[in-house]
Amino acid sequence: MENETLISDDASLYKERTTSPHIFEKLPQKDGQLSEKHEDETAEKRTLSQKIPKRYILCFLVFLGFLLMNCERSCLSVAIVAMSSKKKTKVDGKWVTKAPEFHWDSKMKGIILSAFFYGYLVLQVPGGWLALRIGAKRVLGYSILIASAIHTSLPFLVRYNCTLFVIARVIQGLSLGVALPTNHVIWSYWSPAHEKSCLISFTVAGLSAGMLVAMPISGFLSVYGFSGGWPSVFYFFGIIGMSWFFLWNFFVSETPETHPTITKDEKQLILASRPHKELNKKEPVPWLAMIKSRPVLAIMLAHFAFDCSYYTLLVCMPLFLRDVHKFNIATTGVLAALPWLFMSLMTLLGGCLADFLRKYMKTVYVRKILYVSGMAGSALFIILSGFPERSEFAVSFMCIAVAFFGLSFTGFMVNPLDIAPKYAGIIIGISNCIATSPGFIGPSLVGVITRDEKASQWQLVFLVMGAISVVGIIIFVAFASGEIQPWASYYVDLADEEMENTSLNKSKSLENPLQDVR
Numbered sequence: 001m002e003n004e005t006l007i008s009d010d011a012s013l014y015k016e017r018t019t020s021p022h023i024f025e026k027l028p029q030k031d032g033q034l035s036e037k038h039e040d041e042t043a044e045k046r047t048l049s050q051k052i053p054k055r056y057i058l059c060f061l062v063f064l065g066f067l068l069m070n071c072e073r074s075c076l077s078v079a080i081v082a083m084s085s086k087k088k089t090k091v092d093g094k095w096v097t098k099a100p101e102f103h104w105d106s107k108m109k110g111i112i113l114s115a116f117f118y119g120y121l122v123l124q125v126p127g128g129w130l131a132l133r134i135g136a137k138r139v140l141g142y143s144i145l146i147a148s149a150i151h152t153s154l155p156f157l158v159r160y161n162c163t164l165f166v167i168a169r170v171i172q173g174l175s176l177g178v179a180l181p182t183n184h185v186i187w188s189y190w191s192p193a194h195e196k197s198c199l200i201s202f203t204v205a206g207l208s209a210g211m212l213v214a215m216p217i218s219g220f221l222s223v224y225g226f227s228g229g230w231p232s233v234f235y236f237f238g239i240i241g242m243s244w245f246f247l248w249n250f251f252v253s254e255t256p257e258t259h260p261t262i263t264k265d266e267k268q269l270i271l272a273s274r275p276h277k278e279l280n281k282k283e284p285v286p287w288l289a290m291i292k293s294r295p296v297l298a299i300m301l302a303h304f305a306f307d308c309s310y311y312t313l314l315v316c317m318p319l320f321l322r323d324v325h326k327f328n329i330a331t332t333g334v335l336a337a338l339p340w341l342f343m344s345l346m347t348l349l350g351g352c353l354a355d356f357l358r359k360y361m362k363t364v365y366v367r368k369i370l371y372v373s374g375m376a377g378s379a380l381f382i383i384l385s386g387f388p389e390r391s392e393f394a395v396s397f398m399c400i401a402v403a404f405f406g407l408s409f410t411g412f413m414v415n416p417l418d419i420a421p422k423y424a425g426i427i428i429g430i431s432n433c434i435a436t437s438p439g440f441i442g443p444s445l446v447g448v449i450t451r452d453e454k455a456s457q458w459q460l461v462f463l464v465m466g467a468i469s470v471v472g473i474i475i476f477v478a479f480a481s482g483e484i485q486p487w488a489s490y491y492v493d494l495a496d497e498e499m500e501n502t503s504l505n506k507s508k509s510l511e512n513p514l515q516d517v518r
Helices: 009-013 036-045 054-074 076-083 106-122 124-134 136-160 162-176 179-190 193-224 230-251 264-273 287-292 294-323 329-357 363-385 391-412 415-419 421-435 438-449 455-479 486-491 494-504
Strands: 087-091 094-098
Touching (some): 054 136, 076 193, 076 230, 106 124, 106 162, 124 136, 124 179, 124 421, 136 230, 179 193, 193 230, 287 486, 294 363, 294 438, 294 455, 329 391, 363 415, 363 455, 415 421, 421 486
Antiparallel strands (some): 087 094
C-alpha cells in the first residue's frame, strides 16, 4: 500500500494497533495542528447528530428500508382477506352485510400473492452488479422509492383492472429485488472490520422485523383504516416508504470519503479496515471463477438449506396452527407473527457474538460455529414442534426454532464479505436468487404432503426440513472459508489483512499504526 502519511521519528510513541474503535492515537503536538484542548472544545460544540457516527445512522436507515420492503411485500397477505371477504357495516342504524368487493377464487388469490416473487427473483444478480457500477446508495434508494410509489397506486389499479394489479406487483418485486445485494456493497465500504457482523446483522434484522410490523398493522388498518379499510394498508406503507427516500438522500453518502460531515477519526477507522482498493468500473467481474469457487458454492447451498425451512414456516406456519391445533384466524395471525420477534432479537445477538468471537478465533470458525448452531437448533425444534398435543408446547418450539434462524443468519449471510468483499453484493444476489426458490416449491410440497391435514403428515414435513438443514450444515462445514479468495485478491491490500492477526494476538504491536491509512 502507498504511504500517504509521513511519520516522524517519534512514531514509537504510538500504542499498539487493535480492532477496537480507538485504533488511532493522537499525534504528538506539531506546529499547525490543533491542541488536544482545542479539539476537546470543538467536540463539545458538536450537535447530537454530529456526535453519532455516520455508519450507525446509515445502519438504522438500511434497517428501516428493509423493514419497509418486507412490509410492502407481505401486507397483501393480510389485506387480501378484507378485499375478498364479506363486510358488516351500519346503514341507518342497522347492521348490513355487504358482498365482497372482489370475487377471487383460491387460484386467483395464489396468482396475486405469488406475483411479487416472480419479479423479486429476476434482479437479484443484476442488483449487486448495478450497486458496484452506479452506487449502492442510488440503487437501494430508488428501488424502495419506485416500489413505494407503486404501492400507493395499488388500490386504484386493482379496482380498475386486476391484470394491471398483478403486473404492478411483479414490477414491485423487480424493484425490490435489487435491495438485499446492495446491503453487502454498502458495508464493503462503510464497515470497520471489528463491526462487520454486527452491522450487517442489524440491517437484515429489518426483514424479520418487517414481518412483525406488517401483520398487526395491516390487520388493524383493514378493519379500522381510512378510505374504506384495506386501501389504507397500501397508502400507509407506500407514503412511509417515499418519506424514507428523502431521509436516505439527506443523511447518506455513497462512501465515507464523500460524506460531508463525517469526522476524521471515523473516516480513518473505516479506511484502515477496508480490505480492498477501489474497483476499476471497467474491469470485468470474475464470474466464472466466482461460480466455480467452493466457498461461494458453500454459501449458496447453505443459504438454500436455510430458506427451505425459513420460507416453509413463513408461509405454512398459520396452516399448521389451524389444521393441527385448531386456532381461530385471529389467534393464528398473532401467534404466526410472534416467532419473527425472537428471530430479530437473535439476529442482533448473533452479529454481536460473531464480532466478539472473532477477537479470539479465526473468522471461518466463527461462521461455521454460528451456522451449525443455528441450523441444528432450528432443525431440532422444528421437528419437536410437530409432536406435542398441547398447543402451548408446539408454539413455544416454533418460536425457539425461528429464533435459531437468526443465529445461522450471521454465519452465511456475512461470509461473502469475508471471502470477496468487493463482490459480496453479487455473491449474495446469486445466492438469494437460488435460495428464493423454496418460496415456490415448499408450500406446494406441503400442500401435497398434508392433503388430509393430519398431525402425522405435518411431522413428515418437519422431518424433511430437518434433513435438508443437516445437508446444509455438512456442506458449509466442509467448504466454507474465511479467507479472501485468489480470484478476488487482485483488489486486496495485503497489508490490511494484518487486522485479523492483530485481533488474534493483541500483544503484537506495530511500529507504524497509520501506515495503511489512505
